[in-house]
Amino acid sequence: MGLRRAPVQRRSRERVQRILDAASELIVEDGVIALGTRTIAERAEVPVASLYQYFADKDEILLALVERDTAEMDAAVAEAVGALETISVRSIVTATMRAFVTIYHHRPAFVVIWWRGRTNPSVYDFCRAHNKRVAGDLLAFAEDAGLVRPGTDPQIVELAVEVGDRVFQLAFERDLRGDQRIIVEGIELVTGYLERHATSAGITAIPRPGTDDPA
């Protein structure tokens, strides 16, 4: 009982996913600009008209795609940071950036969407907002833990996040697995910059909060 209508629901969800996957693949293959409703529909084996059952217009498809991936990324980052034994500016930056790398390996489409896709205004806005939020979260976390000086300008962390974003763009554009040299350098770059605004604890590291008490 209550499950009676599940099949329909499930079918819809599957189709939405198929559409998103199709869009994703096509973007990787031909770029965001070339993305068209007809092509998406063909690839997803869905009538063009059906796209409009699930999405208001083309933009919304792209946006949904980015949102889907974003959620996955946020979760991965949160997990990586949460798992740190000791925290410092360096360890957080490293964990965060490594988490992104892992995701990019997992979802190559994302690499393209995340950068090329920003042509699209709504995607662009969404990504910027997301970066801002990521920056805000990181700053809050770092301030709470006493890693950065209180009152640190949020714009500084935003700049760091955006710059990290570009590092990935560079690392992945030539090589879908990500150029390790660039990534390592990028981590140095971002870490070095943020340490300028760190407390000494932020530089030398402290144990993970909520971990030190068993004593």
Add this chain to the structure above:
Amino acid sequence: MGLRRAPVQRRSRERVQRILDAASELIVEDGVIALGTRTIAERAEVPVASLYQYFADKDEILLALVERDTAEMDAAVAEAVGALETISVRSIVTATMRAFVTIYHHRPAFVVIWWRGRTNPSVYDFCRAHNKRVAGDLLAFAEDAGLVRPGTDPQIVELAVEVGDRVFQLAFERDLRGDQRIIVEGIELVTGYLERHATSAGITAIPRPGTDDPA
């Protein structure tokens, strides 16, 4: 003799410039994606078909535009760096980035083309190549002057240039005059990163070569 055909040549050159100017204006107004042959032709007061007299296709117009702008930017950077009293990683980075800012003020079109325009594959490639060349030139200059350790990986400077590029993107996207706070921070960021690879001379600065001896 031989001058008989000059007028035609001159007229062509004028038209090419008019076309480039038109494209430039339109990009600033409506973005790269909205740029169309008809619109360019109208603005340039040239028949659409005539565009194809001077350019193989639409992409080439964009590319020519970027090349033209690039040349201007390179000259400005070279001049700024050449005018430095003392040279150091910091002074070079500052001079370079300030030169860019000046250009952007002077030519708002660059701002849009340089970033939004990278949607276009050939423009994208050109910009990347240009950044690479700028990085190469800077590295050569710095190595010659003994500011960085010999054998420094070119990729490091490239990364710095690309990151600087993103700083500008951030600084200018919200504000066509460029957000000063972001620019200042960006200069810090890039300088800080490059100083990791600098010699002590690169950090403390030396007089401009070929300037100190005449005494």
Add this chain to the structure above:
Amino acid sequence: MGLRRAPVQRRSRERVQRILDAASELIVEDGVIALGTRTIAERAEVPVASLYQYFADKDEILLALVERDTAEMDAAVAEAVGALETISVRSIVTATMRAFVTIYHHRPAFVVIWWRGRTNPSVYDFCRAHNKRVAGDLLAFAEDAGLVRPGTDPQIVELAVEVGDRVFQLAFERDLRGDQRIIVEGIELVTGYLERHATSAGITAIPRPGTDDPA
């Protein structure tokens, strides 16, 4: 007994009315061409698919609407004519046309549907048939009362009705309340025409039949 299913029936009837009302409103607002199933359904707060429970297709909705309105109009005309103290070509024409005006004031939707709606073939046919019937009824009534010469060609009255129809179209198209000058002139026009075929009684008027004898 037998009443068990009444609620359903009643609900259906209500829904049919709601659909018709919705269509009516939408036509007045946006015209017949813009009328769509989705819009009707939304306005009527009924699922689109349910429209097809009560109507075979979109045309039928329109047709049902016109039929409903027509019935109301006929009743009004019959009442107006029936209430005349003295009857003559002039008094009948006047009463009839005034009755229409009253209805149009009462139901602005008619105005739009009645003319713009005739785009639709079935509506068009229905209106023509209706005009024909109105003409037939009027002629029968006038002949019975001895207002027109026996054997008067029905086409003549039809022409008069159609022309009256156009007068209204003209009077109402600029002004949803109806341009009084045009209406007055239209009554003259139609009366004048019909009097050509009238008996002298038809011109000078006679008391309402079945009203004069009780004495």
Add this chain to the structure above:
Amino acid sequence: MGLRRAPVQRRSRERVQRILDAASELIVEDGVIALGTRTIAERAEVPVASLYQYFADKDEILLALVERDTAEMDAAVAEAVGALETISVRSIVTATMRAFVTIYHHRPAFVVIWWRGRTNPSVYDFCRAHNKRVAGDLLAFAEDAGLVRPGTDPQIVELAVEVGDRVFQLAFERDLRGDQRIIVEGIELVTGYLERHATSAGITAIPRPGTDDPA
């Protein structure tokens, strides 16, 4: 010389005519609503895109069609009225309406466009404006000739023209050759109405102006 470029021009004109003819035929066959760019292009044996070489949009095609026919009608009416031996309200109305009939025979498409086509707002407006102009011209002519009382309300003639319009609609809708009975009656109707506003000369007729002097 000077004719060198004629072929291109001529070809264009031919194509425009072909497009108009195609549209015309299709309207007669399927009505104005069904008229689509694809269909027109197919029938005219012209690529769809070419329609937009000659017309800004679909509406403009319809409008051009109506304008073309209108010009023809105006000429015919002017000629017919100009050829009258004696002029009176009756002779003018008759000549005018007969001229219309002739045109309708000549161009059956017109019959459909003229009425069904009025669904289209620009066509509708054009027709109304045209009717108004026709009415204005007739009134001016009649006043000059002393057929109607000076200061006659233009709305009266407009009403007459519109009503005449409806007479044709009626006469032609069942029968593409035009129902003669209805036309004759219609002429009576319009004449009768206008004579109410005529001078006695307008009723009894006068010789054509500029014809009586040879004496």
Add this chain to the structure above:
DNA sequence: AATGAATGAGGATTCATTCAT
């Protein structure tokens, strides 16, 4: 060299209707 005219290919979106449930 210059250009008006022509066009194939494709763009996103809407719509009335049907069907499985």
Add this chain to the structure above:
DNA sequence: TATGAATGAATCCTCATTCAT
């Protein structure tokens, strides 16, 4: 009976490019 979901067919229009002159 009622309906959410699905869809084939069609809509108008734009664009970069080519060709005949």
